[in-house]
Amino acid sequence: MNTAISPDSEIVIATRESRLALWQAEHVQARLQALGHSVRLLGMTTKGDQILDRSLSKVGGKGLFVKELEVALEEGRADIAVHSLKDVPMELPEGFVLACVMEREDPRDAFVSPNYAALDFLPQGATVGTSSLRRQVLLQAQRPDLRIAPLRGNLDTRLRKLDEGHYDAIVLAAAGLKRLGLEERIRCAFEADEMLPAAGQGALGIEVRADRADLIAALAPLAHEPTWLGVAAERAVSRSMGGSCSMPLAAHGIWQGDELFLRAAWGDLEGQLALVQVDEHATVTTLAEAEALGEAVAQQLRASGARMGLSS
Structure with a gap:
């Protein structure tokens, strides 16, 4: 051929x-x-x-x-x-x-607000815009008092809705803002231990x-092989959990030498169950090894009480 x-x-x-x-x-x-x-x-x-x-x-x-x-x-x-x-x-x-x-851009989530410097500075009951179920459960785990409101549209539309006063803050992927030269809109970026990114983010x-x-x-x-292997592990977590955008699931890998440290989190949208978080690591040099790590993390999530989703 x-x-x-x-x-x-x-x-x-x-x-x-x-x-x-x-x-x-x-x-x-x-x-x-x-x-x-x-x-x-x-x-x-x-x-x-x-x-x-x-x-x-x-x-x-x-x-x-x-x-x-x-x-x-x-x-x-x-x-x-x-x-x-x-x-x-x-x-x-x-x-x-x-x-x-x-090669991956910044995988983190960004806090964007015209009036508040960070999540901790939002007043009680403030409105935060996102349509990501992952972000919703992670935000509510930190600030149960917040009102999480749906936010759809492209990046410019979301920023316009924020500027028009529909929200006190919104959460967006840092990568998109940086790629469009809008980095100045980022008041702060959430570190992974605060807001674990989505599989493949960035x-x-x-x-x-x-x-x-x-x-x-x-x-x-x-x-870019390190990115490809990392996101393969992250996506394997979601695939093994029956993942779709209807599942509040996060998965993010960080390299240390040839070891991939993979973290995942699952949240209950009803707020009845505590946030489930899992960490695992392995030497990863092939896509098969990356996917095996992701599947092992998904198994641990389920063993810790996370519920399977419906594939889309």
């Missing part, structure tokens, strides 16, 4: 049309062009971008952000799709693979059809 991209062929990137998604696609475009490839973007609007009046967990999960892009790959209108990895379902449809995971994944060996080879120079 020919695994090389022909010199006169063009690589088409399917991307959502939000400002952040376009930044991510343009970043991949620039990296591929630096390697000598001809690359153009195919902008698309997904159902996840269109349905803003309901939480993702009630309308089909984060897979709504990637389905139309996958259809474009399947039909041959595009060659690759660039995703925020935390938006990618834990199980890809048959015939699709993650061909590349790029990393970009590139999806292709499994039969495109030429593209898989072309994307290999963009891959």
Whole structure:
């Protein structure tokens, strides 16, 4: 099988049309062009971008952000799709693979507020915006008095709603703010022991059809192995728990030498059960070892009282 991209062929990137998604696609475009490839973007609007009046967990999960892009790959209108990895379902449809995971940006959550410097400074009963069930349970574990209100829309829309006074503060991924040059909006970043990140947070994944060996080879120079192994372990936790965006689950790995220290947390949305947290570590040099670590952490979560979710 020919695994090389022909010199006169063009690589088409399917991307959502939000400002952040376009930044991510343009970043991949620039990296591929630096390697000598001809690359153009195919902008698309997904159902996840269109349905803003309901939480993702009630309308089909984060897979709504990637389905139309996958259809474009399947039909041959595009060659690759660039995703925020935390938006990618834990199980890809048959015939699709993650061909590349790029080096991670800051994986932390960011506290954003026009009036308050940090979570501790919010007054009793303050309103914090997020549509992440993970963030909801982690925030409520620290501040049960807070009112957690739904917050949908792209990054600019969320910031506008905050500035219009709908919320006292909102919590966003630090990576998105940094990529768009909005780092000054971050009042403080939560350390992992305060707000454990979502699986894959801060990393970009590139999806292709499994039969495109030429593209898989072309994307290999963009891959960052430590990030790929780390997010594979994190995603294995979620997959083993039946994870979807309807599950309040966090998983985050940190490297120390060739050992990956993996932490996970599960919370009860009803507030009846205490937050379940698990730490485990192992020497990880392959995707299989990374996934085995993630599965072991998920098993410990379940043994400690965490409940399985429904896959999406």
